[in-house]
Amino acid sequence: MSAAFLGMPPFPQAAEVAVHNTTLRANLRHATHTIRAKRARAVAELSDWEQLREAGRQIKDHTLRHLDRHLIRLETAVTEAGGTVHWAADAAEANRIVTELVKATGETEVVKVKSMATQEIGLNEALAAEGISAYETDLAELIVQLGDDLPSHILVPAIHRNREEIRSLFVDEMAKWGRAAPQGLSDSPADLAEAARLHLREKFLRARVGISGANFMVAETGTLVVVESEGNGRMCLTLPHTLISVVGIEKVVPTWRDLEVFLQTLPRSATAERMNPYTSLWTGTTDGDGPRVFHLVLLDNGRTDVLADEVGRQALRCIRCSACLNVCPVYERAGGHAYGSVYPGPIGAILTPQLRGTGSAIDASLPYASTLCGACYEVCPVAIDIPEVLLHLRAGIAERGGPGHRVERVALTATGWVLRHPTVLAVAERLAAATRALHPSRPPGSGAWTASRELPEVPAQSFRNWWQENRR
Ligand code: SF4
Structure with missing residues (x-):
């Protein structure tokens, strides 16, 4: 996991500090309540929501059961389409592969699409150690990067910041990274978005290497999919000469028909939209269109260990929609940083201790960062029974000699x-x-x-x- 989170205190201590920050609590309460209400309305529009949810659960479970087969099929299809597939067993290997690929281009700058996998492995820090600057282009990720901050939400990493804080950050920091914020910048959303757009535009036009993750990978054709709201992803995926995508192995789906289910459930669960404003799909390389070179780095980093756990493996169904964060009473009060991981909230409480193990105090504390109210399970579009996994992990910790x-x-x-x-x-x-x-x-x-x-x-x-x- 990202080195930026290492050495953080266990959840109870971190949460105790966070709950006394009244600005943080106000920002979180406002943001999570707004998103959760919108999500509920978007989901209520679909009479077959429960069937879609069950279909998503079954597709993911079936795919995970035959993961080896689907990954090999994906590798073959990507290779036939002109891409190169690399396999990374852990974060260090993935970082080494990506760093060497970027160095081989002779470039010292890359633009990035928002990606949880690259945050999980601490790619930006690994690139920086080799003299390569990685520019985040998602607005919220840009805010986090400019503030030398840590993400606190899967979908809205700067959810802990309000508009005035963001305005100050742009005014103070943008010039150090490139184009400065416009004179007299206000804190209106339109002005802030325009400042970010101008700042990022010069990076898009200059960058020769783009780095992304992917929401899904379709095995039958070797197609990768990124869904997003701002269009920055589309720029990173189409303008650079070289595209490197780092994707967790659990993101594969067998066919386009399977994708159809998730393209309905993900946007409604994540941003309460009927469909994402931008859905980018690419298959290898295409002459005269988009990047000339495409590399896919398939990341394990603990996922096969999770897969071996019969109860815990359901966490690999996650499509990173964040709905569970937005309804969680613990997350709402403690905020994302208290979880000490790029995966905060209920999904973080079950995924992080499985990916990293429960050897450290913070990882052993995460399965207890819950009231077991079950709201996370109710909203999860792939029906992950988070309370069940929490209890399972707690039992394991107690067996191995946990507190008391x-x-x-x-x-x-x-x-x-x-x-x-x-x-x-x-x-x-x-x-x-x-x-x-x-x-x-x-x-x-x-x-x-x-x-x-x-x-x-x-x-x-x-x-x-x-x-x-x-x-x-
Ligand atoms: S666990 Fe479910 S609700 Fe939470 S982020 Fe993953 S898919 Fe969304």
């Missing part, structure tokens, strides 16, 4: 033994009833979880005892 597990295990073993022995249970009940005045009202421990909970009162008489006296 010894006390819990002793208590549960003792309880199990008592429940299996009716005579002992009867004695325990009578004892508990006789000493009820001495029982504490709260569970032992000093954490916030125990402080906010009360223990149930022990009745003066157990049901079993009452039954024996009254109904025998």
